Amino acid sequence: MKLPDLEKWAGSVIYKRGDAYHRSGQVEKPAMTADGALIAWVFGSEKYATMVEVENGALSSICTCPYDDLPPCKHAVALLLAYLNFLNRDRYLFFIDTLYFT
Numbered sequence: 507m508k509l510p511d512l513e514k515w516a517g518s519v520i521y522k523r524g525d526a527y528h529r530s531g532q533v534e535k536p537a538m539t540a541d542g543a544l545i546a547w548v549f550g551s552e553k554y555a556t557m558v559e560v561e562n563g564a565l566s567s568i569c570t571c572p573y574d575d576l577p578p579c580k581h582a583v584a585l586l587l588a589y590l591n592f593l594n595r596d597r598y599l600f601f602i603d604t605l606y607f608t
């Protein structure tokens with residue numbers, strides 16, 4: 507999975523919020539589905555299920571939060587940053603089925 511410039515993708519305001527979420531550990535157990543999408547629970551005022559995948563070379567995100575402007579939301583940014591952090595530390599990423607969220 508190649509990541510484009512996250513700050514450009516999300517805009518600097520959303521990026522900073524997502525970064526703060528990631529730094530304070532609000533992304534729980536990022537995981538990867540069988541078809542390569544990233545998913546996790548992200549905690550804020552409530553708990554949201556967030557998924558990020560690559561479609562035609564571009565990132566796209568889905569989240570259960572009420573942010574209904576154009577994606578992505580801060581939860582998607584936080585998830586991607588948590589994922590990168592996992593990679594940087596050679597941590598094992600869980601593989602789970604998307605059925606987990608249904």
Ligand SMILES: [Zn+2]
Pocket residue numbers: 554556569570571572573579580581582
């Ligand atoms: Zn969200």
